[in-house]
Amino acid sequence: MKRFLRRLVITAATLAAMAAAWIGWPLPDALLAPARTESLALTDRHGVLLRSTRAGDGSLTQWVPLAALDPDLPRAFVAVEDRRFYQHHGIDLRAVARAARDNLSARRVVSGASTITMQLARLLRPMGRGWSDKLVQSLWALRLDAHLSKSVILEQYLNRVPLGQGAVGVAPAMRLYFGASAGQASLGQAAMLAALARAPSSQNPLVDPATARVRRLVGLAALQAQGYASEDEVVRASLEPVVSAGAGRPFLAPHFTSHLLQEAEQGGRRLSGSWRTTLDLALQTELESEVRQTVAQLATRGGRQAAVVVLDNHSGEILAWVGSPDFWADTAGQVDMVISARQPGSALKPFLYAMGFDRGITAATVLADVAKTYQTAGGPYHPRNYDREFHGPVRAREALASSYNVPAVELADRIGYASLLHGLLQAGFASLSRPPEFYGLGLALGNGDVTLLELANGYRALAHGGEWSMTQSLTDEPGAAATRRVVSPRAAALVLDVLADPVARVPGFGISTPFDWPFRAAAKTGTSRHFTDNWAAATTANFTVAVWVGNFSGQPMEGVSGITGAGPLLHRAVLLTANRYPPGDLARPADLGLVPVTVCRVSGMRATGECPGVTEYFVPGTEPSARCHWHTGGELHLPVEFADWAASSDGLASLAQATARSIRPRRYDSASVALSHSDPSLGAPRLTIVSPVDGDRYLIPPGVAARYATIALRAAGGAAGQTVHWYIDDRPTSATRWPLVPGNHRVRAVAGPQRAEVEIVVE
Numbered sequence: 114m115k116r117f118l119r120r121l122v123i124t125a126a127t128l129a130a131m132a133a134a135w136i137g138w139p140l141p142d143a144l145l146a147p148a149r150t151e152s153l154a155l156t157d158r159h160g161v162l163l164r165s166t167r168a169g170d171g172s173l174t175q176w177v178p179l180a181a182l183d184p185d186l187p188r189a190f191v192a193v194e195d196r197r198f199y200q201h202h203g204i205d206l207r208a209v210a211r212a213a214r215d216n217l218s219a220r221r222v223v224s225g226a227s228t229i230t231m232q233l234a235r236l237l238r239p240m241g242r243g244w245s246d247k248l249v250q251s252l253w254a255l256r257l258d259a260h261l262s263k264s265v266i267l268e269q270y271l272n273r274v275p276l277g278q279g280a281v282g283v284a285p286a287m288r289l290y291f292g293a294s295a296g297q298a299s300l301g302q303a304a305m306l307a308a309l310a311r312a313p314s315s316q317n318p319l320v321d322p323a324t325a326r327v328r329r330l331v332g333l334a335a336l337q338a339q340g341y342a343s344e345d346e347v348v349r350a351s352l353e354p355v356v357s358a359g360a361g362r363p364f365l366a367p368h369f370t371s372h373l374l375q376e377a378e379q380g381g382r383r384l385s386g387s388w389r390t391t392l393d394l395a396l397q398t399e400l401e402s403e404v405r406q407t408v409a410q411l412a413t414r415g416g417r418q419a420a421v422v423v424l425d426n427h428s429g430e431i432l433a434w435v436g437s438p439d440f441w442a443d444t445a446g447q448v449d450m451v452i453s454a455r456q457p458g459s460a461l462k463p464f465l466y467a468m469g470f471d472r473g474i475t476a477a478t479v480l481a482d483v484a485k486t487y488q489t490a491g492g493p494y495h496p497r498n499y500d501r502e503f504h505g506p507v508r509a510r511e512a513l514a515s516s517y518n519v520p521a522v523e524l525a526d527r528i529g530y531a532s533l534l535h536g537l538l539q540a541g542f543a544s545l546s547r548p549p550e551f552y553g554l555g556l557a558l559g560n561g562d563v564t565l566l567e568l569a570n571g572y573r574a575l576a577h578g579g580e581w582s583m584t585q586s587l588t589d590e591p592g593a594a595a596t597r598r599v600v601s602p603r604a605a606a607l608v609l610d611v612l613a614d615p616v617a618r619v620p621g622f623g624i625s626t627p628f629d630w631p632f633r634a635a636a637k638t639g640t641s642r643h644f645t646d647n648w649a650a651a652t653t654a655n656f657t658v659a660v661w662v663g664n665f666s667g668q669p670m671e672g673v674s675g676i677t678g679a680g681p682l683l684h685r686a687v688l689l690t691a692n693r694y695p696p697g698d699l700a701r702p703a704d705l706g707l708v709p710v711t712v713c714r715v716s717g718m719r720a721t722g723e724c725p726g727v728t729e730y731f732v733p734g735t736e737p738s739a740r741c742h743w744h745t746g747g748e749l750h751l752p753v754e755f756a757d758w759a760a761s762s763d764g765l766a767s768l769a770q771a772t773a774r775s776i777r778p779r780r781y782d783s784a785s786v787a788l789s790h791s792d793p794s795l796g797a798p799r800l801t802i803v804s805p806v807d808g809d810r811y812l813i814p815p816g817v818a819a820r821y822a823t824i825a826l827r828a829a830g831g832a833a834g835q836t837v838h839w840y841i842d843d844r845p846t847s848a849t850r851w852p853l854v855p856g857n858h859r860v861r862a863v864a865g866p867q868r869a870e871v872e873i874v875v876e
Contacts, residue, residue: 136252136255136256136259138256139260140256140257140260140261144237145237145261145265145269147176147272152165152166152167152172152173152174152175152285152385153165153166153374153384153385153386153387153388154175154284154285154288154386154387154388155370155373155374155387155388155390156294156387156388156389156390157365157366157389157390157392157393157394157397158389158390158391158392158393158430158432158588159393159394160294160296160389161394162288162292162293162294162363162365163363163364163365163366163369163370163390163392163394164363164364164365164366164367164370165285165288165363166374166384167279172279172280172281172285173278173279173280173281173285173286173288173289174272174281174282174285175272175282175284175285175386175387176272176282176284176386177271177272177282177283177284177295177296178268179264179267179268179271181295181296182271182283182284182295182296182298183295183296183297183298183303185298185299185300185302185303185341186271186283186295186298186303186306186307187267187271188303188336188339188341189300189303189304189306189307189332189335189336189341190229190267190270190271190274190306190307190310191229191267191339192307192332192335192336192338192339192341193304193307193308193310193331193332193335193336194228194229194232194307194310195228195229195230196335196339198228198229198230198263198267199263201228201258202255202258202259203228203230203231203251203254203255203256203257203258203259204228204230204231204251204254204255205228227250228254229266229267229270230254230257230258230266230270231250231251231253231254232270232274233254233257233266233269233270233273234250234253234254234257235250236270236273236274237253237257237269237273238253271283272284274310275310275313276306276309276310276313276317277309277313277314277316277317277319277320278317278319278320280313283295283298283306284387286306286309287302287306289319290302290305290306290317290318290319290356290357291356291357292357292363293357299350299353300333300336300342300346300347300349300350301329301333301350301351301353302353303332303336304329304332304333304335304336304350305318305325305328305329305332305355307332307335308328308329308331308332309325309328312328316328318355318356319356322355322356325355326355329350329351329355330351333347333350333351334347365394365397366392366394366397366434367436367440367447368434368435368436368437368440368447368449368451369390369392369397369431369434369436369451369586370390371449372434372449372451372452373388373390373586373587376586388587388589389587389588389589390431390586390587390588391425391428391430391431391432391585391586391587391588392431392432392433392434392586393432393433393693395693396423396432396433396689396690396693397432397433397434397435399689400421400423400433400435400686400689401435401438403421403682403685403686403689404419404420404421404435404437404438404682405438405439407419407662407681407682408438408662411662411670411673411678414670414671414673415664415668415669415670415671415673416647416662416663416664416670416673416678417438417664417665418437418438418445418448418450418662418663418664418665419435419437419438419450419660419661419662419663419679419682420435420436420437420449420450420451420565420660420661421433421434421435421451421658421659421660421661421682421686422434422435422451422565422566422569422658422659423569423656423657423658423686423690424569424570424573424584424656424657425655425656425694426573426576426577426652426653426654426655426656426657427577427655428585429570429573429582429583429584429585430584430585430586430588431584431585431586432656432690432694433690434451435451436448436449436450436451436452437449437450437665445665445666448665450565450661450663450665451564451565451566452564452565452566453564453665454544454562454563454564455562455563455641455645455646455661455663456559456560456561456562456563456641456642456645456646457559457563457568457639457641457646457648458558458559458638458639458640458641458642458646458648459516459518459521459558459559459637459638459639459640460559460568460637460638460639460648460649460650461537461542461556461557461558461559461563461639462513462516462521462557462558462559462637463513463572463575463608463612463637464533464536464537464540464571464575464599464600465521465524465525465528465533465536465557466509466513466521466524466608466611467575467579467599467600467604467605467607467608468528468532468533468536468600468604469509469524469527469528470600470601470603470604470607470608470732471600471601471604472527472528473735474509474524474527475509475717475729475731475732475735475737476508476509476510476607476610476611476729476730476731477508477509477510477710477712477717477718477729477731477737478508478509478717479506479507479508479509479716479717480506480507480508480509480512480520480523480524481505481506481507481519481520481523481754481755482498482503482504482505482506482507482512482517482519482520482758483503483505483519483754483755483757483758484503484757484758485519485523487522487526487554489553489554490550490553491553494522494553494554494555496518496519496522496554496558497518497519498517498518498519499516499517499518499621499640500621503519503758504517504519504620505751505755505758505759506715506716506751506752506755507520508714508717508729509524509611510611510614510617510729511617511620511621513608513611513612513617514611514612514614514617514618514621515617515618515619515620515621515622516621516622516637516638517621518557518558521557521558522554522557522558524557525554525556525557526554530549530552530553530554530556530557531549533556533557534549534552534556536599536600537556537561537571539581539597539598539599540571540574540581540599541567541570541571541574541581542561542563542567542568542571543567544561544562544563544564544567545561545562545563547561559639559641565648565659565660565661566584566659568648568650568659569650569657569658569659570583570584570657571599572635572637572650572651572652572657572659573652573657574599574605575599575600575605575608575609575635575652576605576609576635576652576653576654576657576699577605578602578605578606578700579598579599579600579601579602579604579605580596580597580598580599581596581597581598581599582595582596582597583595602700602705603702603705603706603707603732604732606699606700606701606702606704606705606707607702607707607730607732608635609635609652609699609700610635610699610701610702610730611635612635612636612637613633613634613635613636613699615628615629622676624803624804624827624829625803625804626676626680627649627676627680627681627683627684628651628680628683628684629684629804629825630651630684630687630688630691630696630821631820631821631823631850632653632691632696632698632821633653633696633698633699634651634652634653634687634696634699635651635652635653635699636649636650636651636652636683637649637650637651638676638679638680643669644669644670644671644673645663645664645667645668645669645670646661646662646663647661647662647663647670647673647678647679648660648661648679649679649680649682649683650683651683651687652699653687653691653696653697653699654696654697654698654699654700655694655695655696655697656690656691656694656696658683658686658687658690659683660679660682660683660686661679662678662679662682663678688821691818691821692818692821702730703730706733707730707731707732707733708730708731708732708733708736709728709729709730710728710729710730710731710736710737711726711727711728711729712726712727712728712729712737712741713725713726713727713741713743713744714726714727715741715743715744715749716741716742716743716744717729717737718737718739718740718741718742718743719737719738719739719740719741720740720741721740721741721744723741723744723745723747724741724743724744799830799831799867799869800828800829800830800831800837800862800864800867800868800869801828801829801830801869802827802828802860802862802869802870802871803827803828803829804824804825804826804827805824805826805860805871805873806871807871807872807873808871808872808873809871809873809874810873810874810875810876811824811853811873811874811875811876812875812876813853813855813875813876819852820852822852822853823850823851823852823853824850824851824853825849825850826839826846826848826849826850826851826860826862827849828862828864828869830867831864831865831867835864835865835867836864837862837863837864838862838863838864839851839860839861839862839863840860840861840862840863841858841859841860841861842858842859843859843861853875854875855875855876856874856875857872857873857874858872858873858874858875859871859872860872860873
């Protein structure tokens, strides 16, 4: 017997020594490494979850350092799972004694004694629940505690604990049940997750909300008992919803996130962890609503789809991306028109004119808008304008702003369509992959397919001083180092000045257009043949917005142009963006050293006393030196190239009338409007208020900042050189825009002896 006891003691001592040596042995290097296949969480720029993917084993995982977790989360798990976590060394002997007593008394297992460290051991080394397994688990717990700090043990546990619905770790569980970040957990949410750890499959709030509510109360009681929460805090936490409204796996900004994931997969990037995207979900949601409203309004005219993209001009970050009105609408909803190539129509003209400005063309250069035939490889080409009319001599400023086709083709013929294609490729239009001959001169009118994202980034390049760079989808991406010069800063500024000029736009689009904003923005539309596609883009100093309206099938709309289709959507999208991102002020020609010269409105040469003069800006050295010789002796003498036009369409009379009654602002933001005409015998036209119109009723748009809820004050007519003074309800105002105020209002304009008055209602 003594020999047996001696052997038993020796054996026990040997085993204890071996166990102690094993416990003291360093941990395997790979033991604590995060799982190789994490799931991926995509958030917006403010950390709001957009979408998550599952890991290869179907789980939702994301590793978050302990320091990045809300402090309530580790406190809750310690209070619920292992209240003496910071006192024991992996095994809580007091808990073991209590469990043994309770189990023996009940003659079955009714209580456990697993510590957080023991649970981590089982997560790291999966094992059964028998007595031998418990012994191995305890030894592993002692070993983990001997080598790891309490903080490391907590971090490992909180990132590995299963919490139901495939969520592994507190971060994916927070997203799944509450649509929130693990760095911003409420007390109730932390208590819920901690109490859920013991029965994650059957008691999670998505499966059994009532039981989950009871489990949360258990967690809150433990937090209060351990001094981690006061009674008042527990009462408030118990009133929180069991799950948040955004519970489940969100799938927001679907076109954007799908494109981002596809690009990442093609680039071989590991789809794991948490990616903070550049998207602004609040702006995205508002624009999605505007897209749905637009197609609802255009449904009777055959417009069923629309898309919007918004870029930050300085960083290239994508702020919003709406590819269709409804991602889930049959098979068509998943077509993404932000990256689907279609013909942009006149939306490409600004790049043509910018190239022209860099090649010696000026904004005052006269382009012939007359019937002309071009011999091309595909046969004779007869360009026509949208209004099916010819406009005779047209200055480049007016030709671009009014989007005349014939002058654009003439300019493209001067530059060469091969050079035009090269310039567009430099501006990022990679979809134009055919040889120059495929497009020909029609490229000036947008006969090549491009994407909405390419168009937006091209306009962004103009606003960025003519320099192009890549767009960005993730906030942690390095700044776009690959930049290239598209056009000179002066050419870019001049084009934007033209596109922001409401007066130059009047001949083609009239006085009232959707491009009337309370800040300076350069805008352009485009309409493909047969009204198939509507495009519109606008850029401010700080952001660019581009929209598309049409049908994925290519079915034409019924007379919907860029002004009537895409234009209103663009107007609203720009205002919504400006609510969140200051538009800034576009660079003006004078800011870049361009020289102002008074030129003849008709000939583009230096104005004389007989000319309808207008101020134009020139790159130094390109100013016209010749004085206008078209106006002599009170008559207008057109060059021979316009003779047929004048004779066939009575163009001379219409030109004389236009120049006699044209409006010429001294400055874009000035309250003064000067009038000029070439023939004093015509007399001073009657002063007329053209904005607002008598009887107009205005509704202050919801969601638009008060500083943007304004209307323009504009007048036409009056004596030459007279300044227009404005009065609202008999109170003078020096602004060119008036902030909307509910009520009945009288708007009066006074220019010398003439005056005009209208009445409007603001609701």
